[in-house]
Amino acid sequence: MRRRRRSLLPFAVAALAILGMGADGGGVDANVFIAIAVMLAAAKLFGDLFERLSLPPVLGELFAGIVLGNLDLLGFGGLHFIEHDPQLELLAELGVVLLLFQVGLESNLAQMAKVGASAFVVAVVGVILPMAMGYGLHAVLVPDRTWHTHLFIGAVLSATSVGITARVFKDLGKIDSPTGRVVLGAAVIDDVLGLIVLAVVTGVVEAAETGGSLDVVSVSILVAKAIGFLGLAILLGRPVSSRLYKMASALRVKHVLLAASLAFCLVISWFAHLVGLATIVGAFAAGLVLDEVVFQDLQSREMRRLEEMLEPLAELLTPMFFVLTGAKVDLAAFGNIDALALAGALTVAAIIGKQACSLVAFGPGVHKTSVGLGMIPRGEVGLIFAAVGLKLNLGGQPVISDTTYAAIVLMVMFTTMVTPPVLAWSLRRAGGETPAAGPPDEAESLT
Amino acid sequence: MRRRRRSLLPFAVAALAILGMGADGGGVDANVFIAIAVMLAAAKLFGDLFERLSLPPVLGELFAGIVLGNLDLLGFGGLHFIEHDPQLELLAELGVVLLLFQVGLESNLAQMAKVGASAFVVAVVGVILPMAMGYGLHAVLVPDRTWHTHLFIGAVLSATSVGITARVFKDLGKIDSPTGRVVLGAAVIDDVLGLIVLAVVTGVVEAAETGGSLDVVSVSILVAKAIGFLGLAILLGRPVSSRLYKMASALRVKHVLLAASLAFCLVISWFAHLVGLATIVGAFAAGLVLDEVVFQDLQSREMRRLEEMLEPLAELLTPMFFVLTGAKVDLAAFGNIDALALAGALTVAAIIGKQACSLVAFGPGVHKTSVGLGMIPRGEVGLIFAAVGLKLNLGGQPVISDTTYAAIVLMVMFTTMVTPPVLAWSLRRAGGETPAAGPPDEAESLT
Numbered sequence: 097m098r099r100r101r102r103s104l105l106p107f108a109v110a111a112l113a114i115l116g117m118g119a120d121g122g123g124v125d126a127n128v129f130i131a132i133a134v135m136l137a138a139a140k141l142f143g144d145l146f147e148r149l150s151l152p153p154v155l156g157e158l159f160a161g162i163v164l165g166n167l168d169l170l171g172f173g174g175l176h177f178i179e180h181d182p183q184l185e186l187l188a189e190l191g192v193v194l195l196l197f198q199v200g201l202e203s204n205l206a207q208m209a210k211v212g213a214s215a216f217v218v219a220v221v222g223v224i225l226p227m228a229m230g231y232g233l234h235a236v237l238v239p240d241r242t243w244h245t246h247l248f249i250g251a252v253l254s255a256t257s258v259g260i261t262a263r264v265f266k267d268l269g270k271i272d273s274p275t276g277r278v279v280l281g282a283a284v285i286d287d288v289l290g291l292i293v294l295a296v297v298t299g300v301v302e303a304a305e306t307g308g309s310l311d312v313v314s315v316s317i318l319v320a321k322a323i324g325f326l327g328l329a330i331l332l333g334r335p336v337s338s339r340l341y342k343m344a345s346a347l348r349v350k351h352v353l354l355a356a357s358l359a360f361c362l363v364i365s366w367f368a369h370l371v372g373l374a375t376i377v378g379a380f381a382a383g384l385v386l387d388e389v390v391f392q393d394l395q396s397r398e399m400r401r402l403e404e405m406l407e408p409l410a411e412l413l414t415p416m417f418f419v420l421t422g423a424k425v426d427l428a429a430f431g432n433i434d435a436l437a438l439a440g441a442l443t444v445a446a447i448i449g450k451q452a453c454s455l456v457a458f459g460p461g462v463h464k465t466s467v468g469l470g471m472i473p474r475g476e477v478g479l480i481f482a483a484v485g486l487k488l489n490l491g492g493q494p495v496i497s498d499t500t501y502a503a504i505v506l507m508v509m510f511t512t513m514v515t516p517p518v519l520a521w522s523l524r525r526a527g528g529e530t531p532a533a534g535p536p537d538e539a540e541s542l543t
Numbered sequence: 544m545r546r547r548r549r550s551l552l553p554f555a556v557a558a559l560a561i562l563g564m565g566a567d568g569g570g571v572d573a574n575v576f577i578a579i580a581v582m583l584a585a586a587k588l589f590g591d592l593f594e595r596l597s598l599p600p601v602l603g604e605l606f607a608g609i610v611l612g613n614l615d616l617l618g619f620g621g622l623h624f625i626e627h628d629p630q631l632e633l634l635a636e637l638g639v640v641l642l643l644f645q646v647g648l649e650s651n652l653a654q655m656a657k658v659g660a661s662a663f664v665v666a667v668v669g670v671i672l673p674m675a676m677g678y679g680l681h682a683v684l685v686p687d688r689t690w691h692t693h694l695f696i697g698a699v700l701s702a703t704s705v706g707i708t709a710r711v712f713k714d715l716g717k718i719d720s721p722t723g724r725v726v727l728g729a730a731v732i733d734d735v736l737g738l739i740v741l742a743v744v745t746g747v748v749e750a751a752e753t754g755g756s757l758d759v760v761s762v763s764i765l766v767a768k769a770i771g772f773l774g775l776a777i778l779l780g781r782p783v784s785s786r787l788y789k790m791a792s793a794l795r796v797k798h799v800l801l802a803a804s805l806a807f808c809l810v811i812s813w814f815a816h817l818v819g820l821a822t823i824v825g826a827f828a829a830g831l832v833l834d835e836v837v838f839q840d841l842q843s844r845e846m847r848r849l850e851e852m853l854e855p856l857a858e859l860l861t862p863m864f865f866v867l868t869g870a871k872v873d874l875a876a877f878g879n880i881d882a883l884a885l886a887g888a889l890t891v892a893a894i895i896g897k898q899a900c901s902l903v904a905f906g907p908g909v910h911k912t913s914v915g916l917g918m919i920p921r922g923e924v925g926l927i928f929a930a931v932g933l934k935l936n937l938g939g940q941p942v943i944s945d946t947t948y949a950a951i952v953l954m955v956m957f958t959t960m961v962t963p964p965v966l967a968w969s970l971r972r973a974g975g976e977t978p979a980a981g982p983p984d985e986a987e988s989l990t
Contacts, residue, residue, distance in 0.1 A: 126816035128633060129640075133809040136802045144794040153796050186575060186630040193576075347591040349600050351858050355583045358859060362580040369573035400851075408852040409859060411798050412805060 131178050132187070132416070138164055139415035151513050157415050158479075158509060161422020169427060179423050188420040191413030192480060193379040197361045198406055200383020203284045214462065215281030218453045222282060222471050223289045226253035226449030233445050237438060238500075244301045248485050248495050251297045252504055253446050255290035255477035256283040257512065261470055270523055274461035279470035282453070287477060291377040292322045294481055298374070298488060305490050321371045326381060329364065333385025341391045353394040354405045360386070376480060421479050424486065425505045426498050435499045439506035446511050447472055463526035469519045473512045478504065578625050579634070579863070585611055586862035598960050604862050605926070605956060608869020616874060626870050635867040638860030639927060640826040644808045645853055647830020650731045661906045662728030668903050669729060669918050670736045673700035673896030680892050684885060685947075691748045695932050695942050698744045699951055700893050702737035702924035703730040704959065708917055717970055721908035726917035729900070734924060738824040739769045741928055745821070745935060752937050768818045773828060776811065780832025788838045800841040801852045807833070823927060868926050871933065872952050873945050882946045886953035893958050894919055910973035916966045920959045925951065 138160035146156030168176050178184055230253035234246045261283050265276040299318040337360060344356040361382040368378025388395075388402075395401055430436060454468030482504040485496030496504070585607035593603030615623050625631055677700035681693045708730050712723040746765040784807060791803040808829040815825025835842075835849075842848055877883060901915030929951040932943030943951070 126813045126822060129809045129813045129816075129822065133806040133813070136806045140791075140794055140796055140799055140802050143796040147796045156796070183630055183633040186633065344587075347587060349587055349590040349594045349603070351854075352587055354855055354858050355587050355862075359580040359583045362576045366573045366576045366580070369576075375573060375576065405855040405858075407798075408801055408855050411801050411852075412856060415802075 127177070128181065128183050131175065131181070131184060134175065135160070135164065135178070135184075135416060135419045136412070139419050150516065152516065154418055155509055155512055157418035158422040158505070161419035162425045162427065162505075163422075164419065165423030165425060166427040178420065184416065184420060187413055188417040189375070191410070191415070191417040193361065193365055193375055194406065194410050195414050195417070196376045196379040197383040198403070198410060199287070200380040201386060201403060201406075203384055212281075214457055214459045215278050216285055217456045217458075218278060218282035218467060218471070219285035219289060221456050222256060222286055222450050222453045223254040223293065225452045226446060227251065227293070229253065229445040229449045230442070233441050234438075237441055238434075242304075242490070244297075244304060244490055245495050245500070247297050247300070248481070249442070249500070249504075251290070251293045252474070252478050252481045252485070253442065253449060254286070254293055255474060255481060256286040256450070256471050257473045257477055261473055261515075265470070274459055275463045275466045275470070275523070275526070278457055278459060278462055279467055282467075282471065286471075287380065288326065290477055290481075291374060291380065292319065292326075294484065295322045295373045295377065298484060301488050301490055301495055305488075322373055322377075325368060325371050325373055325377070329378075329381040329385050333381070334387065334390070337386055338390040341394060345393050345397075351398065353391060353398050353400070353402055356394075357386070357391070357402055357406075374480075374484065418479075421483060422505070424483070425502050427502075430502060430506075432499055435503050435506075438500065439503035439510075442503055442507040443510045446474060446507055447514075463523070466519060466522045466526055469515065469522050472518075473515045474508045478508045478511075482508075574624070575628065575630050578622065578628070578631060581622065582607070582611065582625070582631075582863060582866045583859070586866050597963065599963065601865055602956055602959055604865035605869040605952070608866035609872045609874065609952075610869075611866065612870030612872060613874040625867065631863065631867060634860055635864040636822070638857070638862070638864040640808065640812055640822055641853065641857050642861050642864070643823045643826040644830040645850070645857060646734070647827040648833060648850060648853075650831055659728075661725050661904055661909065663732055664903045664905075665725060665729035665900045665914060665918070666732035666736060669703060669733055669897050669900045670701040670740065672899045673893060674698065674740070676700065676892040676896045677889070680888050681885075684888055685881075688944075689937070691744075691751060691937055692942050692947070694744050694747070695928070696889070696947070696951075698737070698740045699925050699928045699932070700889065700896060700921070701733070701740055702921060702928060703733040703897070703918050704920045704924055708920055708962075712917070721906055722910045722913045722917070722970070722973070725904055725906060725909050726914055729914075729918065733918075734827065735773065737924055737928075738821060738827065739766065739773075741931065742769045742820045742824065745931060748935050748937055748942055769820055769824075772815060772818050772820055772824070776828040776832050780828070781834065781837070784833055785837040788841060792840050792844075798845065800838060800845050800847070800849055803841075804833070804838070804849055804853075821927075821931065865926075868930055869952070871930070872949050874949075877949060877953075879946055882950050883953075885947065886950035886957075889950055889954040890957045893921060893954055894961075910970070913966060913969045913973055916962065916969050919965075920962045921955045925955045925958075929955075 139157040142156035142160035142163070143153035144156070146159065147153050164175050165179055167173070227250035230250035231243075231246045234241070234249040235243070238245070261279055265273075265280065270276045296315060296318050300315065340356060340360060344352045361379055364382035365375040365378035368381065369375050391402060450471040451468040453471045454464040454466075457464050457467040482496060482501055486494055486501050488495045586604040589603035589607035589610070590600035591603070593606065594600050611622055612626055614620070674697035677697035678690075678693045681688070681696040682690070685692070708726055712720075712727065717723045743762060743765050747762065787803060787807060791799045808826055811829035812822040812825035815828065816822050838849060897918040898915040900918045901911040901913075904911050904914040929943060929948055933941055933948050935942045
């Protein structure tokens with residue numbers, strides 16, 4: 097067994113040598129192949145490492161990207177092209193669109209109505225307070241940037257990660273507890289609010305770039321467009337999708353369900369882009385309005401569930417997004433004391449800002465402290481915001497500078513890393529919610 | 544019900560109007576989204592139409608591409624960009640790599656050994672004769688092109704489509720008959736031979752382009768490289784892949800099987816490119832050497848079969864290849880009587896060239912006529928060759944001109960379309976092979 101393990105070394109050396117070769121000669125296409133293979137492998141290796149450390153694998157994928165994107169610090173520039181390759185960008189963008197489509201499919205309007213008022217209040221407070229704190233903090237710490245950047249930082253701090261929060265509650269077996277339902281409902285509403293905020297902030301920045309200024313009318317139009325898009329999606333989503341799937345059912349050719357669903361998702365994403373929203377808002381809306389009822393005929397005919405078919409696509413494409421997001425982090429920025437200070441300040445604001453949620457959460461059996469803690473992770477949505485900011489230009493420079501981007505990624509990593517252990521501890525102390533553990537009166541003792 | 548049907552019209556009009564809008568404004572990214580959605584929808588719609596006409600859906604996808612790529616003839620240029628968009632090209636290339644990986648996974652070395660000598664002889668004859676006929680015919684009909692193009696045309700005529708042939712035998716319930724096994728075995732060997740031929744021809748053309756000439760030594764090196772690559776893949780494939788999956792099994796993170804398999808496929812494809820072969824040769828080899836035994840631990844742990852997970856990926860990506868292949872056909876070329884004449888001549892050569900296979904096929908219960916007919920479809924492999932030729936330049940012009948490309952696509956469509964009904968008729972006449980139908984002595988009466 098020992099000899100076998102050691103014999104892997106030559107493979108690793110050969111692999112590195114080949115990587116070096118590939119970087120020099122050869123067509124771009126084949127290099128993209130090796131880039132995808134390396135990104136997938138690195139995502140799984142670091143995902144495994146983080147899993148072993150009881151941290152979410154998504155952080156591992158991010159970390160894998162940071163490593164791959166900064167190999168040039170070790171003198172290896174062969175994979176440097178991945179950061180800006182348009183073909184890989186498309187895969188990454190399809191990956192994040194697919195992720196939001198999946199999240200949308202998991203949520204539905206009825207579910208959101210059920211958790212109701214409590215989740216809504218938690219969500220609104222969880223958006224407003226971190227946004228104000230983010231704006232204020234950035235304005236004090238980096239006074240030489242315009243208010244657009246402050247606003248963007250505020251927006252980055254507003255979003256909660258449905259994925260990571262859901263995962264933590266699921267791992268702890270608490271996804272169906274009152275606390276779990278409030279936090280998940282709030283996280284979903286937060287996503288929608290956050291995406292509207294992103295649309296407005298992006299619109300304001302784009303208006304400023306083309307010489308415009310903060311104009312109440314155009315902001316109102318933007319908000320109206322965003323709400324109108326979501327409203328139309330909610331109103332028309334069901335009839336349009338049921339017609340689409342009825343037409344698709346009439347086709348005799350095999351494998352129609354996945355193609356129809358992907359086309360639906362991509363068209364709605366493109367519609368969102370058309371009205372000035374991010375494509376991911378459209379993807380989320382497409383998933384939200386799609387109800388299993390409209391395609392269950394096709395599902396039973398093809399004998400495969402839509403979500404099961406999306407899974408392999410997501411397994412290929414979604415890591416592309418997280419690895420690429422990580423690859424854009426310039427580690428050299430961390431040599432800058434400002435970036436570290438900013439990262440620390442943002443992390444504190446991100447954590448404190450969401451604790452106000454615990455004050456407004458209500459409902460029988462809801463553990464208030466855990467609600468506040470459950471809202472902490474920023475995860476993928478925060479990263480999506482940061483990625484948008486990096487691409488958005490104002491006065492010739494990006495709204496989010498490399499230093500700020502690095503600080504945001506650090507904040508996202510920290511908030512996501514700190515949540516699982518702290519939330520697990522808090523939920524265990526509030527064990528009264530589940531019949532088996534601890535006395536019920538302990539449940540509220542921490543608030 | 545009537546009113547409902549009619550109310551779809553406004554949707555269609557709106558969709559077209561929106562397509563027009565999308566073409567004018569908006570970022571490229573969102574246009575790629577709508578292009579993917581339209582390509583998927585068109586692939587399914589035309590796939591359904593061809594299915595209803597009892598023709599293979601893959602032809603429908605090709606036809607969908609021809610329609611989308613030639614909409615500018617109707618004055619609609621909004622989707623013209625798809626023909627040369629590098630992002631869509633990557634999706635198409637991943638699609639064809641995935642297809643060959645799947646075909647490779649379905650075949651295995653033991654299977655190929657079993658059908659043995661008969662399949663090998665059929666395969667060799669089925670490569671040499673069509674190649675000679677293609678070369679000769681093209682040299683006579685288009686004497687002003689260099690012999691490189693003649694050679695390429697010969698190579699295009701040599702390949703048999705495993706996918707379409709397998710599909711036809713499967714639909715007729717004859718996949719396990721002696722005839723079916725010989726034809727499938729020969730088609731698989733043909734693929735490997737064809738891909739070696741493609742590598743050699745491509746190498747010769749590339750050498751000529753850089754000022755070299757037909758050099759026995761360099762052709763030998765190319766053949767040696769190709770055979771060496773396949774030999775190494777066969778020798779090292781099993782130990783390397785079993786080690787890879789053993790390492791992957793040690794990872795605790797979820798969903799490792801698909802990522803590891805895709806990474807394996809992409810790395811081998813890239814290796815093939817490195818030794819001068821097409822990436823698809825690598826993908827086929829990767830599938831061929833991968834044996835379910837090495838990953839069955841992971842399969843049972845993840846409770847999903849690898850081939851089931853590849854299916855959704857192929858459903859998204861493979862139609863991209865066929866639609867894009869069709870989109871590159873310039874219908875205006877068919878106004879040219881030369882293209883039509885060439886298409887006719889190539890089709891005749893393609894059909895007659897493979898009938899020699901029926902003379903050399905042997906074995907108990909093998910229906911010789913059906914072997915010859917079963918070898919006719921050129922399908923995806925012929926299209927892959929044509930696509931390579933279109934990209935290959937010699938003396939400033941592509942080896943395969945637009946006219947020739949159009950003729951090749953027409954030939955592929957015709958050979959693929961004609962096979963299912965003719966083969967079905969032949970197999971039914973030879974019904975003696977199956978216990979239930981017809982007297983056994985009728986089996987050889989057609990040869």
